[in-house]
Amino acid sequence: EPEVTQTPSHQVTQMGQEVILRCVPISNHLYFYWYRQILGQKVEFLVSFYNNEISEKSEIFDDQFSVERPDGSNFTLKIRSTKLEDSAMYFCASSGILYEQYFGPGTRLTVT
Amino acid sequence: AQKITQTQPGMFVQEKEAVTLDCTYDTSDPSYGLFWYKQPSSGEMIFLIYQGSYDQQNATEGRYSLNFQKARKSANLVISASQLGDSAMYFCAMREGRFRGGSEKLVFGKGTKLTVNP
Numbered sequence: 031e032p033e034v035t036q037t038p039s040h041q042v043t044q045m046g047q048e049v050i051l052r053c054v055p056i057s058n059h060l061y062f063y064w065y066r067q068i069l070g071q072k073v074e075f076l077v078s079f080y081n082n083e084i085s086e087k088s089e090i091f092d093d094q095f096s097v098e099r100p101d102g103s104n105f106t107l108k109i110r111s112t113k114l115e116d117s118a119m120y121f122c123a124s125s126g127i128l129y130e131q132y133f134g135p136g137t138r139l140t141v142t
Numbered sequence: 143a144q145k146i147t148q149t150q151p152g153m154f155v156q157e158k159e160a161v162t163l164d165c166t167y168d169t170s171d172p173s174y175g176l177f178w179y180k181q182p183s184s185g186e187m188i189f190l191i192y193q194g195s196y197d198q199q200n201a202t203e204g205r206y207s208l209n210f211q212k213a214r215k216s217a218n219l220v221i222s223a224s225q226l227g228d229s230a231m232y233f234c235a236m237r238e239g240r241f242r243g244g245s246e247k248l249v250f251g252k253g254t255k256l257t258v259n260p
Contacts, residue, residue: 061246063246063247063248065248071252072233072250072251072252072253073187073233073235073248073250074250075247075248075249078246078247086247088247119185121187123187123248125246129175129192129194129237129246130177130189130192131177131189131237131246131248132189133179133186133187133188133189134186135185135186136185136186136187138185
């Protein structure tokens with residue numbers, strides 16, 4: 031069964047460093063998303079991507095964040111100059127012509 | 143205002159019994175959808191079931207069913223014959239807006255922690 035994959039599973043970085051989180055969505059899906067979940071809290075939407083451009087972003091998704099689909103398969107989230115409060119689980123998700131959104135296993139980002 | 147409300151922070155159920163997890167939602171969009179996800183302690187988000195606002199029948203997927211009451215704006219998840227492996231956090235979520243060119247983002251509730259006792 032097709033699935034969304036994410037790498038790395040866990041990333042530890044120092045405050046101020048840049049990180050890139052990688053995702054491979056399900057191959058025939060059209061819509062791609064990043065969400066985050068701070069430990070013990072609910073899942074929050076960051077950004078959606080469709081037709082090679084951002085279709086919506088939340089107020090969390092400021093200039094520190096960017097997304098890219100560099101080729102036909104990968105979807106990346108870049109966080110510049112990480113802060114302690116960026117520590118969270120980051121989920122990539124994708125959906126196709128049906129509405130179901132499938133999530134990847136997540137990348138746990140720890141900023142020290 | 144909260145778009146998705148899950149009023150049960152924690153629920154307990156005996157193995158093999160059924161359990162209902164509550165979810166109410168708030169939207170003025172005529173086209174929307176409700177999702178349920180399971181998050182075990184390992185952290186991944188597992189899609190369980192989806193109900194569209196125009197769907198005539200309540201959604202079912204194996205032991206999961208969605209009790210969709212549109213007038214009450216509720217979309218409760220029913221798990222039949224609970225198993226120990228069902229112990230996890232359960233999140234209700236809503237999408238809005240595809241037909242308005244929306245982004246399909248999901249808005250999540252705060253979750254319900256289900257514990258299945260042997």
